[in-house]
Amino acid sequence: MTSVDRSPRAGDGVASPARGSTPSPPVAQAGGPRRSRRRHDGWWPVLFVLPTMVGVVVFYLWPIVQTGYFSFTEWGAFGGQTWVGTENYVRLANDPDLGTAVVNTLVYTAIVLLGIPIAMVVASLLSRPGMRFTAFYRVLFFMPYVAMPTAVAMVWRLIFNGDFGILNWLLGLVGIDGPAWTSTPGFALVAVSVVGLWTSLGFAVIILSAGLRNIPPELYEAASLDGATAWRQFRSVTVPLLTPSVFFVTVITVINGFQLFDLLYALMGQANPAIQQTQSLVYLFYNEAFLRNDKGFAAAIAMVILLIVGAVTLLQFRMQRRWVTYA
Amino acid sequence: MKHLLRSASLAGVAAVALTLSACGGGDDAADDGAAVAPTDAQAEITYAIWDENQKPAIDQNIKDFNEKYPGIKVTVDLTPYQQYFTKLQTQGESRTLPDVFWMNGPNVQLYAANDLLEPITGLVESGDVDPSKYPEALNELYSFDGAQYGVPKDFDTVALWYNTALFEQAGVDLPTDDWTWDDFTAAASTISDELADQGVYGVVTELNGGGQSSYYDTILQAGGHVISDDGKSSGYDDPASIEGLRLWADLVADGASPTVQQLSDTKPNVWFNSGKAAMFWSGNWSVAEMKDSPNKDDFGTVRLPEGPERRATVIHGLANVVAADSANKEAANAFLAYLGSEEAQRTQAEMGVANPAYTGTQQAFVDSVPSFGIDVFLESADEMSFPYPISQHTAAWNALENELLPQAFSGERPVEDVAQELADAMDAELAKE
Structure with missing residues (x-):
């Protein structure tokens, strides 16, 4: 798994998230098949996808190319670049903050991923026959996901406040003297992760609920005719048929986890004494790009983030064959 | 009496503006800075600040300013201090700075050195701004390479x-x-x-x-x-x-x-x-x-x-500055000159939001909350x-x-x-x- 496969399938794997869980279409090979299809359809198909492609190229691909270029430059205070070669990357490799940021981002992502099993339990409860107010509960779980991260952070800051927060008041009732959650190194990362988990739970619940509904009831019927217990039904019918949804939620959660910024920034603030030990990769990027105004160096960080997210996503898609069952 | 004074100075400002636009064609040399807009000017300008506590006094300033310049609409853009200069730097990079904005000592040289600020030389020559009315230290703080770029707003100790x-x-x-x-x-x-x-x-x-x-x-x-x-x-x-x-x-x-x-x-x-x-x-x-x-x-x-x-x-003291790339430089200058005026700074003092830079208006600030004993500042x-x-x-x-x-x-x-x-x-x- 460690060696990167250069076959066309590998590239196809990266491109797939947008298509969700649909099976990958055959990759157009250079040569005959493509030319013959073109003769059939003419330029029409190209025209139809052109508007989207233009958007993707102008707003996604071109900026990535530009960022790649900028990562080899140094910026003046108000723009103007000079080519400095690989200096930014050398500096980044020797920057102790990079290691901290990578570890923090991984820890955050790991904690937020713990939300998926929780979401599975919640989704199963919500789809139990006879459960009342399911629509209400679903809205309740989904609300944090659609609320603005800044607004969410403002509320949690009040909860986490070391001297006057609700959390420490509750802990005080049972005799525990809680820390300043969002400004003590270590605790701060856990605090941010818990809020991240809480906000993303609703998304996972909705996707998994939909996945549960897609499981044909006949399968359970057949299973019970064969004498399968409820536990056996869950293990042999529910879990395998839910894996495509779990896979989708995992990929999205991991990508979102690697992009941790707004929640961290709003919850902690840039003057926080614990920010250096708690910063994520994207925070590191923001700090260099906009606070220190070192945009060339920041572009190098952005390229590293792109590589890491690309590699992790690729890995996930290659692993999926081992555990994801498509019905 | 105050009203009379106000309309007298108003006429003065208008006359100066007319003279300037008559001889200069409204297109002054860049190093002098643009002139002041005529009182019937129509324009929309943005004023960027960072202190929420000063917003009420600023709104009052704008209201008073609009009595003279009814056609100039001023929109206040409030950004908390922690993000203010981050945002400003990005705006400077894309040449989309607000027309008029607050500047502080740590940042003025950076912006002036990169030609992002409009010098007030023209306003001083036309008499719209009189630097001798502000503490010398503040004028110096906002000067760079022989030109002054800001009109002092207030000072703090x-x-x-x-x-x-x-x-x-x-x-x-x-x-x-x-x-x-x-x-x-x-x-x-x-x-x-x-x-x-x-x-x-x-x-x-x-x-x-x-x-x-x-x-x-x-x-x-x-x-x-x-x-x-x-x-x-x-x-x-x-x-x-x-x-x-x-x-x-x-x-x-x-x-x-x-x-x-x-x-x-x-x-x-x-x-x-x-x-x-x-x-x-x-x-x-x-x-x-x-x-x-x-x-x-x-x-x-x-x-x-x-x-x-x-x-x-x-x-330390703040100053108001005009962006060199402002599309409405004359309207911005008119507002800048007003913010530096005795009347505008007295309003800020009376409302107790800032210790004004204009000589003689500070007592109004001290009197705004007598119990605090703020003459100590x-x-x-x-x-x-x-x-x-x-x-x-x-x-x-x-x-x-x-x-x-x-x-x-x-x-x-x-x-x-x-x-x-x-x-x-x-x-x-x-x-x-």
């Missing part, structure tokens, strides 16, 4: 705010103008011990968001310096500067001040405002907030305590003020201060080690300028 009710509860004598560091630390320590069960601390100040109201002052009081006079080298490795930093580290270690973490969770102004801290080192910009505090009747101010070497406070400016430390790219080493100094104040690392590391890193930044 730092004093010791105290809460009489908490002093009485703790049985400690009220602070006086003659206090020394020893009196101050003893009082802070006693109060936090006596009132510990209420969660009250002796003193609070900003320890991780700039040193203007804390370590910049104590460094000066100890005889140290933040930056050399020529702006080329750091003063953080000066033993006197280290002593100035240590005062705060000791207060935190003693429990007389909340920790850096606590001050990050709950800002110093909130501690003092809500009666949870007996003393507060802060500038006259806090008047606007504290006059609306539920504990306002207990608040007073005295001079900062005398350090081992001398009495001292840093002095003016006395401090006259008798014991030192310039705010800046260089051409101040923000670069300000970031280092915010990153490193909390480690000293929290007791995590010895003050000397942190100061030495900061001095080395700051020297490296200064060498790049």
